[in-house]
Amino acid sequence: MKYIDEFNNPDLARRLLDDIHATATGGPWAMMEVCGGQTHSIIRHGIDQLLPDSVELIHGPGCPVCVTPLEMIDKALEIASRPDVIFCSFGDMLRVPGTGRDLFRVRSAGGDVRVVYSPMDALDIARRHPDRQVVFFGIGFETTAPANAMTVHEARRLGIRNFSLLVSHVRVPPAVEAIMSAPNCRVQAFLAAGHVCSVMGTNEYPDLAERFKVPIVVTGFEPLDILEGIRRTVHQLERGEHRVENAYERAVRAAGNPAALRMIQEVFEVTDRAWRGIGVIPRSGWRLTDAFRDFDAERRFDVGGLRTDEPTACRSGEVLQGLIKPHQCEAFGTTCTPRTPLGATMVSSEGACAAYYLYRRLEVPARPVHVQEATTVG
Numbered sequence: 001m002k003y004i005d006e007f008n009n010p011d012l013a014r015r016l017l018d019d020i021h022a023t024a025t026g027g028p029w030a031m032m033e034v035c036g037g038q039t040h041s042i043i044r045h046g047i048d049q050l051l052p053d054s055v056e057l058i059h060g061p062g063c064p065v066c067v068t069p070l071e072m073i074d075k076a077l078e079i080a081s082r083p084d085v086i087f088c089s090f091g092d093m094l095r096v097p098g099t100g101r102d103l104f105r106v107r108s109a110g111g112d113v114r115v116v117y118s119p120m121d122a123l124d125i126a127r128r129h130p131d132r133q134v135v136f137f138g139i140g141f142e143t144t145a146p147a148n149a150m151t152v153h154e155a156r157r158l159g160i161r162n163f164s165l166l167v168s169h170v171r172v173p174p175a176v177e178a179i180m181s182a183p184n185c186r187v188q189a190f191l192a193a194g195h196v197c198s199v200m201g202t203n204e205y206p207d208l209a210e211r212f213k214v215p216i217v218v219t220g221f222e223p224l225d226i227l228e229g230i231r232r233t234v235h236q237l238e239r240g241e242h243r244v245e246n247a248y249e250r251a252v253r254a255a256g257n258p259a260a261l262r263m264i265q266e267v268f269e270v271t272d273r274a275w276r277g278i279g280v281i282p283r284s285g286w287r288l289t290d291a292f293r294d295f296d297a298e299r300r301f302d303v304g305g306l307r308t309d310e311p312t313a314c315r316s317g318e319v320l321q322g323l324i325k326p327h328q329c330e331a332f333g334t335t336c337t338p339r340t341p342l343g344a345t346m347v348s349s350e351g352a353c354a355a356y357y358l359y360r361r362l363e364v365p366a367r368p369v370h371v372q373e374a375t376t377v378g
């Protein structure tokens, strides 16, 4: 397969679906797709509605914008409001609500908030504005970590001292462990995020599959990728197996991307990290190592002590853990829409609430949906 339309081939999709239907004779089975990109692909193509009644897809926490805690958004707002700062971010963070405002409001109030398409763009801005402090909002999963690490590495190599990174990186395996350890967990298998595994490889997963007795199938993002991931998962569940399988072989090797891993290991170290609506998950994030701590925006702007409580109106924490579907939230489509979001899962281009709204998974009035300029991937 070389071209994108080949991943949408209806004949192949039908054959995969026939296999899933013929195989899913036991169950019921509940599997979680980890990544928000997979959730959008599933809802957009109606894949969940084509599956047997005995196979349920639970939407996972793999949307980087959604899991960035309110506290971290408030730190970004505080830094971006300073007159000497140029605050750079991917576009999808600008509308994520902090306490009482978002980055768009900071910009409309005179803050210098800029959308960039790469952290290296922010470094270039720092090079061209040596009299200003330039901060890049470095959020995301393992997928965005190598580029952010490389940018800090470059800043040090080039002696660019007016650049810093507001780090909010999270890691998938500790989240899988937290989900499986929750007393009300219904998840019996995982479709692992293919892009994360293209960086990290699959070596972190066999231990999780064995400990929790769950199949973990590395899965891509196009409709046929997802159907193939589901098909392999159903086969394992029906046979009572719990192995790690790679259904995204065109992008993922067991050892991952060695150059990217080297860069992450040089610049970041593992730390506990808070997830929006979920709380602190041990060892679930990265922070800058001591060697690069001078580039830490939290330290540079002294916002590390800022604490914020999550609002209770938004149930995104339950959505992110797969405990409810978005339309089970009372605010969905009424007080909470993409134009008036109460939580990040309605703002983000990878958020489950946004997917349900965008593809009309509830009777909601037809309204235009905000189009993002640039998005955080993974």
Ligand code: SF4
Residues within 6 Å of the ligand: 313, 314, 315, 316, 317, 319, 326, 329, 330, 331, 332, 333, 336, 337, 341, 342, 343, 344, 345, 346, 347, 353
């Ligand atoms: S619909 Fe809105 S309020 Fe409800 S969980 Fe989703 S983002 Fe939060």
